[in-house]
Structures are given as structure tokens and as C-alpha cells.
Amino acid sequence: MGSLVGHVAPGVAIFLLGFWHLLNNIRLHYLHPNSYTSSPWFPTSKFRYAELCFIMVGTSISIAMELFIGPSRHQPFDPDGTIPSYHLHNFEHSSISLTFFVYAVLAILLDRTPNHPARDINLIKGLTQLIGAIAFAQQLFLFHLHSTDHMSVEGQYHLLLQFIIAVSLATTLMGIRYPKSFLISFVRSISITFQGIWLIVLGYMLWTPGLVPKGCFLNFEEGHQVVRCSSQEALDRAKALVNIEFSLFLVGITIFAVSFYLGLGRMYGLKIVEYSTVQENDEGEESDSDVESQKRSNKLLQDSKSLIHMGKASN
Known part of the structure; x- marks a missing residue:
């Protein structure tokens, strides 16, 4: 990462992934409200593993950028084979990407498990969720103990x-414990979307000179530019601005997510109502047909009884 493109590019990819999950979870919930079950990933109609392949391609590009394309010598090691301190963050970022790459590969392998009676779909989904949780745990661990200056x-x-x-x-x-909870899946989708948005914001705010807070400046250190502040007061002000920025984006994404939920609900709700109306009309037409048939049958029965009665009278 360590640059505008290094944060914006993965941020866009994560945002698209989160938005894809948000869209599919809401759609699935509206179409099947009583039988809704969350899914760790969503297949597409043309290619089942499009989402997982997207993750594999994106993480592969990220690893290549961190370890081979980004470094000036196109490899992250010193001549003696050790890792220099200014490349530690490259290994941390690539480790995160590697974990998500492994998640995507294992998710495909689990989905392609031979279909036999012992195969439990819920177990497969639970294992996939667990691997995804491990990837998020790895991401949290490395960002928490990041080699980059935590005080900046x-x-x-x-x-x-x-x-x-x-x-x-x-x-x-x-x-994993509550696969039928739409609310849990909804919040997870929003959080992934927010991850992507925050990485994009981070990239632009830290590496666009005109957006650097007052009293701070871009300084070239250890192979990449970092934001430094001229005084503790300027640093405290810059951090406060970041907190305010986060709060505003949190409010914004909350409004967006709920509005998106209501908007899709209106669209899919109309489809469900139209489908139900068609079914009711069909059933109504069938019942009308049954009534007419019954009337015709009764009339024929009465006519036949009248003929029999007339035959007896003539005898």
C-alpha cells in the first residue's frame, strides 16, 4: 500500500465485494423471507465462482504489487537475504492478501466436495464462514500490530x-451460529462496504497534498511518503479531523444502507405482489370455471330428471 493507488485500488475492490453482498443478502431476504439463510459468497448465473475468482485475482495483484512490482529492486529483500525494515509493511499487507486468497481457494474446494449423503450444506457454509473469519482476524491482527507509526x-x-x-x-x-439471521448478514455486508470506502478515503486524504490537514505536510521516508505534523497541536487537530470524518462517513453509510434496503424492498415487493395477484387471478378464474361447470352439470341433471318424469307419465 503506502501510496494513494495502493489504498484506493484495494478499497474499490473491497467496496464492490461488500456492495455485492449487500445487494444479494437484501434480495435473498425479500424473495425468501421465511426461509432466508445467509451465504458466505454468492454465485452468478453465468459463472458460479465469479466472486471467489475476483478475490483470487485481486489478492494476487496485491501480493505482486507489494513484493515484486512496488519495490525499487522488484524484490523485497536486502542483498544478504534479510527483510529491510522499510519493507516490513509490504509483507504485512501481502500476508493479509494471501489469507483472503486462501479463503477463496478453500471456498471453491469446499463447494466442489463430492455430493454424497454425508455432505452437509450447512456444515460446508459454516466452514467457509470460519475461514472467512480467520481472514478477518488476520487482517485485524496485522493492522493492530502494524509496523507503520501508530502515533501519526x-x-x-x-x-x-x-x-x-x-x-x-x-x-x-x-x-456461523445464526445463519438465518438477516440482520447479522446485513451488518457484515455494510462493514465490508465501509472497509472499502474507508481505504479509498484514507488513500486520498493522506496522499493528496491539498487535503493534508493544516500544520501537516508530506515527508518522504523509507521509500514512501508519510504525513508529518509540525507540532503536537497540529497532530491532535489532524487526528480530531479524522475522527469527525469517520463519524460523518458512518452516518452516511448508515443512511445509504437503509435507503438501499427500502428501495430494493419496494422493487422486489412489487414483483412479489404482482406474482401473488397473478396467482389469485388464476385461482379466481379456476373457481369461476368450477362454478360454471357445476351449474351446467346441475342443469343437465335437472333436464334428465324431467325427461324421466315425462316418460313415466306417458306410460
Whole structure:
């Protein structure tokens, strides 16, 4: 990471992934409110593993950028084979990407388990959720013990990012125990979306000179630029601004998520009502047909009785 592109690119990918989960969880809940069950990933109609392949491709690019493309020598080691201190963060970021890559691979392997009586779909989903939780735990662990300076403005952004990751981790673990809870899946989807948004914001706010807080400046250190402040007062002010920024984005994404839920509810609700109306009309037409048939049968029966009575009278 360590740059605007290094934060914005993965941020966009995580945002798209979170939005995909949010869309599918809401749609699934509206279409099947009584039988809703959360899913750790969602297949597409054209290619079942599109989401998981997207994760694998994205994390592979991230690892390549961190370890081979980004470093000036196109490899992260010193001539003696040791890891220099200014490349430690590259290994931390690539370790996070590697864990999510492993998650995607294992999710595909679990889904392709041979279909036999002992195969439990809920168990497969639970194991996949557990691997996802391990990936979030790894992410939280490495950001919490990040080699980057925790006291800087960037450290404040990373601290707030840890809160979002913790929500993703907690809801993923809760989803194993409560797979039918839409609310848990809804919050998890929002937290993943928020992760992506916050990484994008972090990238622009820390590496765009015009957005650096007053009293702070970009300084080139250990191979990349970092935000430094001229005084403790300027640093405290910059951190306070980051906290306010986080609060505003939290309110904004809450409004967006609820509005998106209501909007999709209106769309899918109309479809359900139309479908129910068609069914009721069909049933009504069938009942009308049955009534007419019954009337015709009764009329034929009465006519036949009248003919029999007339035959007896003539005799």
C-alpha cells in the first residue's frame, strides 16, 4: 500500500465485494423471507465462482504489487537475504492478501466436495464462514500490530479501520451460529462496504497534498511518503479531523444502507405482489370455471330428471 493507488485500488475492490453482498443478502431476504439463510459468497448465473475468482485475482495483484512490482529492486529483500525494515509493511499487507486468497481457494474446494449423503450444506457454509473469519482476524491482527507509526495521522486512520474490521470479524463468527439471521448478514455486508470506502478515503486524504490537514505536510521516508505534523497541536487537530470524518462517513453509510434496503424492498415487493395477484387471478378464474361447470352439470341433471318424469307419465 503506502501510496494513494495502493489504498484506493484495494478499497474499490473491497467496496464492490461488500456492495455485492449487500445487494444479494437484501434480495435473498425479500424473495425468501421465511426461509432466508445467509451465504458466505454468492454465485452468478453465468459463472458460479465469479466472486471467489475476483478475490483470487485481486489478492494476487496485491501480493505482486507489494513484493515484486512496488519495490525499487522488484524484490523485497536486502542483498544478504534479510527483510529491510522499510519493507516490513509490504509483507504485512501481502500476508493479509494471501489469507483472503486462501479463503477463496478453500471456498471453491469446499463447494466442489463430492455430493454424497454425508455432505452437509450447512456444515460446508459454516466452514467457509470460519475461514472467512480467520481472514478477518488476520487482517485485524496485522493492522493492530502494524509496523507503520501508530502515533501519526495514518495511524489514526488505521485505528478506526480496525473498528470496522472487528465488526466484520464478529458478524462473520455470529453468522456461523445464526445463519438465518438477516440482520447479522446485513451488518457484515455494510462493514465490508465501509472497509472499502474507508481505504479509498484514507488513500486520498493522506496522499493528496491539498487535503493534508493544516500544520501537516508530506515527508518522504523509507521509500514512501508519510504525513508529518509540525507540532503536537497540529497532530491532535489532524487526528480530531479524522475522527469527525469517520463519524460523518458512518452516518452516511448508515443512511445509504437503509435507503438501499427500502428501495430494493419496494422493487422486489412489487414483483412479489404482482406474482401473488397473478396467482389469485388464476385461482379466481379456476373457481369461476368450477362454478360454471357445476351449474351446467346441475342443469343437465335437472333436464334428465324431467325427461324421466315425462316418460313415466306417458306410460
